[in-house]
Amino acid sequence: MDTTAHDGTVKERLPASAPRLTLSGISKSFPGVRALHNVSLSLYPGQVTALIGENGAGKSTLVKIMTGIYQPDSGEIGIDGLTTTLPSAHAAFGHGITAIHQETVLFDDLSVAENIFLGHAPRTRFGTIDWRTMRKNAREVLETMRAGHIDADARLKDLGIANKHLVAVARAMSIDARIVIMDEPTAALSMKEIEELFLLIEFLKSEGKAVLFISHKFDEIYRIADRYTVFRDGEMVGEGLLKDTGQNEIVRMMVGRNVDHIFPQREPKIGAPVLSVSGLSHPTEFDDIGFELRKGEILGFYGLVGAGRSEVMQAIAGITRTSRGAISLDGKTIAPKSAADSIEAGIVYVPEERGKQGVVIGLPIFQNVSLPSLARTSKSGVLRLAEEFSLARSYTERLDLRASSLSQDVGTLSGGNQQKVVIAKWLATAPKVIILDEPTKGIDIGSKAAVHGFMAELVAQGLSVIMVSSELPEILGMSDRVVVMREGRIAATYDNKGLDAETLVRTAAGIAA
Amino acid sequence: MKSFLKYREIWLLAGIVVLIGLISTRFPGFAVPANLRQVFNDTSILMILALGQMVVILTRSIDLSMASNLCFTGMVVAMLNAAHPAIPIPVLIVIALAIGLALGAINGFLVWRLNIPSIVVTLGTLTIYRGATFVVSGGAWVNADQMSSDFINFQRAAFLGLPVLSWIAIIVIALFFLVMTRTQIGRSIHAIGVNPTASVYAGIDVGRTKFIVFCISGMIGGLAGYLWISRYVIASVEVANGYELNIIAACVIGGISIAGGIGSVGGAVLGALFLGIISNALPVINISPFWQMAISGSAIILAVVLNARGERRQGRIILRKAEAA
Numbered sequence: 001m002d003t004t005a006h007d008g009t010v011k012e013r014l015p016a017s018a019p020r021l022t023l024s025g026i027s028k029s030f031p032g033v034r035a036l037h038n039v040s041l042s043l044y045p046g047q048v049t050a051l052i053g054e055n056g057a058g059k060s061t062l063v064k065i066m067t068g069i070y071q072p073d074s075g076e077i078g079i080d081g082l083t084t085t086l087p088s089a090h091a092a093f094g095h096g097i098t099a100i101h102q103e104t105v106l107f108d109d110l111s112v113a114e115n116i117f118l119g120h121a122p123r124t125r126f127g128t129i130d131w132r133t134m135r136k137n138a139r140e141v142l143e144t145m146r147a148g149h150i151d152a153d154a155r156l157k158d159l160g161i162a163n164k165h166l167v168a169v170a171r172a173m174s175i176d177a178r179i180v181i182m183d184e185p186t187a188a189l190s191m192k193e194i195e196e197l198f199l200l201i202e203f204l205k206s207e208g209k210a211v212l213f214i215s216h217k218f219d220e221i222y223r224i225a226d227r228y229t230v231f232r233d234g235e236m237v238g239e240g241l242l243k244d245t246g247q248n249e250i251v252r253m254m255v256g257r258n259v260d261h262i263f264p265q266r267e268p269k270i271g272a273p274v275l276s277v278s279g280l281s282h283p284t285e286f287d288d289i290g291f292e293l294r295k296g297e298i299l300g301f302y303g304l305v306g307a308g309r310s311e312v313m314q315a316i317a318g319i320t321r322t323s324r325g326a327i328s329l330d331g332k333t334i335a336p337k338s339a340a341d342s343i344e345a346g347i348v349y350v351p352e353e354r355g356k357q358g359v360v361i362g363l364p365i366f367q368n369v370s371l372p373s374l375a376r377t378s379k380s381g382v383l384r385l386a387e388e389f390s391l392a393r394s395y396t397e398r399l400d401l402r403a404s405s406l407s408q409d410v411g412t413l414s415g416g417n418q419q420k421v422v423i424a425k426w427l428a429t430a431p432k433v434i435i436l437d438e439p440t441k442g443i444d445i446g447s448k449a450a451v452h453g454f455m456a457e458l459v460a461q462g463l464s465v466i467m468v469s470s471e472l473p474e475i476l477g478m479s480d481r482v483v484v485m486r487e488g489r490i491a492a493t494y495d496n497k498g499l500d501a502e503t504l505v506r507t508a509a510g511i512a513a
Numbered sequence: 514m515k516s517f518l519k520y521r522e523i524w525l526l527a528g529i530v531v532l533i534g535l536i537s538t539r540f541p542g543f544a545v546p547a548n549l550r551q552v553f554n555d556t557s558i559l560m561i562l563a564l565g566q567m568v569v570i571l572t573r574s575i576d577l578s579m580a581s582n583l584c585f586t587g588m589v590v591a592m593l594n595a596a597h598p599a600i601p602i603p604v605l606i607v608i609a610l611a612i613g614l615a616l617g618a619i620n621g622f623l624v625w626r627l628n629i630p631s632i633v634v635t636l637g638t639l640t641i642y643r644g645a646t647f648v649v650s651g652g653a654w655v656n657a658d659q660m661s662s663d664f665i666n667f668q669r670a671a672f673l674g675l676p677v678l679s680w681i682a683i684i685v686i687a688l689f690f691l692v693m694t695r696t697q698i699g700r701s702i703h704a705i706g707v708n709p710t711a712s713v714y715a716g717i718d719v720g721r722t723k724f725i726v727f728c729i730s731g732m733i734g735g736l737a738g739y740l741w742i743s744r745y746v747i748a749s750v751e752v753a754n755g756y757e758l759n760i761i762a763a764c765v766i767g768g769i770s771i772a773g774g775i776g777s778v779g780g781a782v783l784g785a786l787f788l789g790i791i792s793n794a795l796p797v798i799n800i801s802p803f804w805q806m807a808i809s810g811s812a813i814i815l816a817v818v819l820n821a822r823g824e825r826r827q828g829r830i831i832l833r834k835a836e837a838a
Contacts, residue, residue, distance in 0.1 A: 317714075
């Protein structure tokens, strides 16, 4: 925060150039959620700017604004010092802004050359595509990027992810992109491929492109970026030059203080271990996971996206299989082979993606609530509607669900109320252990408080809760103990007494204290 | 959603009433009860088949092999009847159900265990089952004079003023209604069609449920096989050739979404009735077969347009996702 782009002292230390892209005072809200509030960002030609922030800090929203997918509610966008608007993806493209995503948006069944020149292929004088020129130009572009090893005629699907990134960059080069956004480009790459990507970014820098680099990984940021901008809860909390700023300082900016939400006061009554997991492993996702969950406890699981937390939980919930390891519930070893087995044993998993994995839009509320309990509310396969209704009524009332009728389609409810339906449906199975994966992601403050209050009530009644969350205030505010995962392994387990956010972030990112 | 579905069925019902009204202006005898009973009876087989197809479509699958199953099973029971006229008709019906079930189970197994898309599996079995009919019959026909009078007359016997065929259709409709609204499997069929991922998390075995719906559509195909052959009193390799498209058309007109999850017993029945009325009435009022096809085709497209508009009302899910971004 000591160095800003508007600060005279900084300018002296920078190459003498004006920002290529400036965003200033950008705000963007969605119903019930303020995604960005008065944020600013500058990208300089020939420099890499790292955008840093926790999940939900607003990074993706900003990228969508820069690529013309979202329109800001207020604020100004300037390119080469001229104020402009980006009303569509096409307009952003016209300004030379291009984004390379984690899952690169290219066409698997087209050739490399076609991918590079899709939409601006060279034409013959009859208006048909000039294949010869296109292949030649594609080879030239790849050559200039030192990526001549990629065959311009190869099908894209036959390339590895790293080479796909190269093709995406070649496409950016071919349209003379001047601003390149890389949204977690290293997420699915091996060490060697990451090195190749960095060479490519160096190349983009030398070509004078302005690069925005979004990553969770500090080593990468320090390795490749010149500048940083930190977002927290949709606000910009700091920017400057990386060479003047230490990792701990950035961690402090990311974490900050959140004062907008008060967590329920609890007096935990922790009992004997209920669930114990040991040596749980999966061929590709996680390894040697071991922890204990005790009666009446909220166990937080923190980690970066992709640390393997959800995968572990899905294995415990019987949805994915494990290669090794043991799970025992109340001292009895269980080996769930399906979600039905886990539900039967008393473990339920409330998944992260509410829309896709949680509610069944199109079914009424009461049928959503009873879905995992159908075995209990029916007799030899015949439903007992009265029981279903009373089950649904008792749990939705406890969660203070706002709906005109239980026969209402869940699709007509707000996000917060949908989340309550999802939680009600799992509670209705009378579980011993309830696993909540990002329980308050994307819901408004009021609904968050209701979910937190309810979690406190659950553990007070002797249930045990595992809460996977990427929100530090939630982890610190709700957990009795915190397990931190990093790259598929448990990095540390902490008692949540005097635990601070920085420790968690450092452990999750693998930064030595 | 439910109230909207009812809404849609009421519109379909209204369309049918208007259609009958229009036909009556040209052919006053059409709307009399005796004739309407006849139309219902004529449409019974299509209604039954549409219900079997409905449960499959609800799970985001499709069964293209129903008409071939019908042809094969019909041929087998006709040959059995020709060879052993003493076998009582109820036993023949049970045999037809069992053969249909077996053929459906093959489809279901391939979809469930080998995870092949149902459209591919049933496109294959569509040909295989019809080919198998050729193999068992040697390409020969079973004619009316080879069938026993019981075989032919069973479905024509009147009971409480309606032919047995109509009663069978009514019983099947009632059974499907009960299964879809009052049983665990009915609820599961609906849920996996709407949201397969959420259903997996809720402990529903999606693969097994799909297996079951193919068993159901297979049994229905088998039942319809006997009914068809005894109604048109000829069994050949050509029976119901291409009829799978009429079955799917009835479902689509009845508001069953090809994308799965949306549809009701009432819709399937009304969709079949709509097609039945068109094919019954138009020849009587001297409209050429081409116009019949054009009207059925337009009805399909109109139904899809109306349904697509209905489904768009749920668009808010996308916004919710945007929030989390």
